[in-house]
Amino acid sequence: xxxxxxxxxxxxxxxxxxxxxxxxxxxxxxxxxxxxxxxxxxxxxxxxxxxxxxxxxxxxxxxxxxxxxxxxxxxxxxxxxxxxxxxxxxxxxxxxxxxxxxxxxxxxxxxxxxxxxxxxxxxxxxxxxxxxxxx
Numbered sequence: 001x002x003x004x005x006x007x008x009x010x011x012x013x014x015x016x017x018x019x020x021x022x023x024x025x026x027x028x029x030x031x032x033x034x035x036x037x038x039x040x041x042x043x044x045x046x047x048x049x050x051x052x053x054x055x056x057x058x059x060x061x062x063x064x065x066x067x068x069x070x071x072x073x074x075x076x077x078x079x080x081x082x083x084x085x086x087x088x089x090x091x092x093x094x095x096x097x098x099x100x101x102x103x104x105x106x107x108x109x110x111x112x113x114x115x116x117x118x119x120x121x122x123x124x125x126x127x128x129x130x131x132x133x134x135x
Contacts, residue, residue, distance in 0.1 A: 010083055010087065014087075014091050018091055018092060023098065026092070027099060033085055033088035033091075033092065036050070036053050036085045036088075038101070038103050039053065040085060053081070054077075054080075054082040054085065058074070058078050058081040059074070059077070062077045062081065064077065
């Protein structure tokens with residue numbers, strides 16, 4: 001799959017494979033690749049473009065069997081994971097069930113709003129904290 005030439009050919013083949021995954025695996029992988037894509041959007045700041053992320057996550061997501069040539073296959077794994085990160089929206093349909101990664105949180109939990117409205121925060125007290133030492 002990593003050797004396929006066109007984007008369309010890659011997406012069609014991979015989407016067919018992804019549809020066969022159990023729902024929990026599908027949901028987690030969709031979430032991870034969506035997050036990694038979002039993270040790669042800031043690669044000018046964090047130096048983590050899709051290929052660098054693939055180098056980090058590839059060995060964990062797609063381990064290479066010991067009897068295979070590790071160097072040759074690792075390059076293929078890196079390319080595969082990079083393409084999953086880049087084309088995640090085309091590979092993983094968002095109309096399926098399960099949690100979907102949201103780039104921006106749409107609402108703030110109630111307890112956070114309550115904390116922000118309080119007049120004194122936890123760190124307003126200027127006194128130094130001295131831990132109690134016991135023998």
